[in-house]
Amino acid sequence: MCAHRSSCPQPHDTAAHVVAAHVVAAHPEQGWSLLCDGAIVFDDTGELLPDGRVVAPHRVPADRLAVAA
Numbered sequence: 716m717c718a719h720r721s722s723c724p725q726p727h728d729t730a731a732h733v734v735a736a737h738v739v740a741a742h743p744e745q746g747w748s749l750l751c752d753g754a755i756v757f758d759d760t761g762e763l764l765p766d767g768r769v770v771a772p773h774r775v776p777a778d779r780l781a782v783a784a
Contacts, residue, residue, distance in 0.1 A: 736750035746758040753765035762770035 736752045736754065738748045739751050740749040742748065748756050750756060755763040759772045760774060761772040764770065
């Protein structure tokens with residue numbers, strides 16, 4: 716599926732593949748995008764990998780968020 720001149724990192728390397736893989740189909744109205752390596756990334760930072768594994772959202776705990784004055 717990927718058309719990179721150098722191949723994409725494997726989807727199990729989550730941090731690297733999200734940065735290196737290209738979006739091939741974006742659906743912001745539905746909250747997800749398909750990457751060229753076959754992974755689906757969601758706006759809540761969760762992922763569905765091509766082999767069916769799920770990567771849970773990795774959100775910042777609410778007490779660590781900055782509050783605007």
